[in-house]
Amino acid sequence: MKIDRVVLRHLQMEQKSPFTTSFGTFKMKDFILVEAIDTDGVSGWGESVAFHAPWYSEETMKTNWHMLEDFLLPLTFQSPIEHPDQLNERFSTIRKNNMAKSAIEGAVWDLHTKKQGIPLSQALGGKKKQIEVGISIGIQPTVKDLLSIIDKYVTEGYRRMKVKIKPGWDVSVIAAIRGRFPHIQLMADANSAYTLRDTNLLKELDQYNLTMIEQPLASDDIIDHASLQAQLQTPICLDESIHSLEDTRKAISLGSCKVINVKIGRVGGLTEAVRIHDLCKENGIPVWCGGMLEAGVGRAHNIAITTLDHFTMPGDTAASSHYWEKDIIDPEVTVRDGLITVPDKPGIGYEVNRRLVDSYTVSSKTYRKW
Known part of the structure; x- marks a missing residue:
């Protein structure tokens, strides 16, 4: 592939309802949509999952734009790309900034598989x-509100409920859910809301048969986390702590978790x-795909990676x-x-709806090799 140009767009989309976690509440989602266009005029699409503020990680939408503009796009344009895997190595000179890397890499993966005439899921090895x-x-105003929402999603057939917790909104809330939905x-x-000083409190959750506690x-x-996991019956799932294959190897070696949440960004x-995914499969550690309040492009990438067998x-x-x-x-994306x-x-x-993209676009800029 020869990338002719890349368009970065700042989109702003309003969510249907606020989403509250232990570190903040989101109503408006600002993100970068990446369009990579080759010399034949074929477009591939990627999405940055960084938020507008550094709550989840140190990355933000603005820092992602800076990294793409000043570092990652020049590396992308550096030479033709035979396979998207090459970008992982090409970007290795840039420390961290994973969400920025993922945004352009995702666009190149989409472009590559379109040129190959195959679904992205198939190219990744999914079946x-x-x-x-x-x-x-998210955290709700009252437990009654939360139970009502869970009831709605159980009726709709969703296979698993994940609820956000934080100090003061934890054991009693889980107990109420289990009482209604055994x-x-x-x-x-938990989105990192606790410390080892809260071990006894977290051990109280063992009685409620949870699938896992994520990132306590x-x-x-x-x-x-290794110390905590040794004291809990409930599996710990790591999210924010895992940024690379090497992080995964170390966490498995230390016994820091029994499950890993894989977020592409x-x-x-x-x-x-x-x-x-492959390393966790070798070691018998289940994985699942986490979400970052993605719009359709990021959601499509999540679907593709989830087709892998582990x-x-x-x-x-x-x-x-x-x-x-x-x-x-x-x-x-629909669920049945x-x-x-x-x-x-x-x-x-999925086809990107350019009319809707234009309606949500705050600003955009096109980058070329020359």
Whole structure:
């Protein structure tokens, strides 16, 4: 592939309802949509999952734009790309900034598979025709509100409920959910809200048969998580702590977790995500695909990676209509009985709706090699 130009667009989309976690509340989603166009005029699409503020990680939408403009796009234009895997090595001179790397790498993967005439899922090694999905539910004003929302999604057939917790909104909330829904797949996501001083509190969650507790401790930690996991019956799932294949290897070696959440943006792209999947498969560590409130392009990439065989747990890839009045892809992502049918068209399998993209675009800039 010879990339002729790349268009970066700053999009702003309003969510249907606010989404609250232990570190903040989101109503408006600002993100970068990346379009890579080759010399034949074929477009590939990627999406930056960085938020507008450094709550989840140190990256933000603005820092991603800077990294793309000043470092990653020049490396992308450096020479023709025979395969998207080459970008992983080409970008290795740039430390971290994984969400920026993933955004352009995802666009190149989409472009490459369109040129090859095959679905992105197939190119990654996926074989599933349908994927199981769960849903992520933010912190609600009251427990009654939360139970009502869970009831709605259980009725809609979602295969797993993930609820956000934080100090003061944890054990009693989980107890209330289990009292109402004794048999659903249920997990708690702490987004690093606790420390080892909260071990006894977290041990109270063992009685509620949770599928996992996601990232209870610090976002850069694997040592304390190992200590905590040794004291819990409930599997710990690492999210923010895992940025690479090497992080994964160390976490497995230390016994820091029993499950790993793979987010494409967090680990630097699809190439690294596949490698993490393969290592976890070798070591018997289940993986699943987490969500970052993606619009349609990022959601399509999540669907593709989830088709790999060791993604054995329902991910966070809910229907487009759960988040947006109108998503930027045609058709939108839909869920039936907790399942998404994997598209079989080349590339990400969905068409980007340029009219809607234009309506959500705040600004854009085109970059060329010359």
